[in-house]
Amino acid sequence: MKAGQWDPKQQKVVINDIPKPSAGPGQFLVKIQSASLCHSDLLMEMRPDETITLGHEGVGNIEAIDAAAEGKGFKVGDAIGFGYFIGCCFECEGCQVHNLRCETGKSRLQGFAVDGFFQEYAVVDWQNAIHLPKNLDMSRTAPLFCAGITAFHSVDSCELKPGQWLAVIGTGGLGQYAVQYAKAMGFKVIGLDVNDAQLQVAKDLGADAVFNSMTNKNYVEEIKKLTDGKGCHAAAVYSAAYAAYAGAPDVLRTGGLLMVIGIAPKGLDFINTFDLTTGRYRVKADSTSIPQRMPKAVEFTGKHSIQPEVEFNKIEDLPRMVADMHAGKADKRQVVIF
Secondary structure: OEEEEEEOOOOEEEEEEOOOOOOOOOEEEEEEEEEEEOHHHHOHHHOOOOOEEOOOEEEEEEEEEOHHHOOOOOOOOOEEEEOOEEOOOOOOOHHHOOHHHOOOOOOEEEOOOEOOOOEOEEEEEHHHEEEOOOOOOHHHOHHHHOHHHHHHHHHHOOOOOOOOEEEEEOOOHHHHHHHHHHHHOOOEEEEEEOOHHHHHHHHHOOOOEEEEOOOOOOHHHHHHHHOOOOOEEEEEEOOOOHHHHHHHHHHEEEEEEEEEOOOOOOOOOOOOHHHHHOOOEEEEEOOOOOHHHHHHHHHHHHHOOOOOOEEEEOHHHHHHHHHHHHOOOOOOEEEEEO
């Protein structure tokens, strides 16, 4: 089968022919229908010194079910989405927080530590799988299983009421999902980015206002005017840029919530205990989280027919897709169709 892999010796993405995998204990073999490229896929240094299949966002149809995974509510042919952790117990105290914290020490991240989803077939642990809503276009649904679910959890955890203001900082793939979820929940949305093309997508998806924080030097004042002179009730940062975080408190009203999503390359040293103890703002964080939280996100996505703007590609396009994302040319989620 074809697979898009990172070759550490050549230091580049290559397309290889590799053997088709088989379902192990408690696993499904999945015929991948589509897989999407996430910004974190560019972190090649996180991978072992061996050739490995990229990709941690995927959807597909069950091809085979291991005996230990039978009777779990799935059958061959089912259209499913799935998380990207494999090998963890899904039951311990650590797994109830995040599967990366599994107390067995056996948790592995697909696309990083073991083969991911930019290949024609892949294996997934049954605990990580969920049925896809029939009204969603499967070709556009792969980003849901990292970007989408993360965006849903983050917006849902912002403690907002309908009519309140949310600043979506970083309007790439994650932020575009967040705009849609926030509007479906009845919130008012301001998009912030340095990329005008991504801001336009956010506007097209329903953002009430968008601002280029690099070219518009008065964006903070303009946001305050939009929000009764006080600022947003919450600001969710979907960018990994330190500057995106450093500017976030300025758009918040007193007691507003800073939601941490993007993984910045260094610590957030602008946060200090005086600001927190005197209520200048509050801080929370969220993520793709655990399988037990997936149903709420997937059900809401299906109910409101929320899907991302995507660009369709073939597996042979993966090296170019990675190069485009590195160069900041990817305005939409890039998806490989198998």
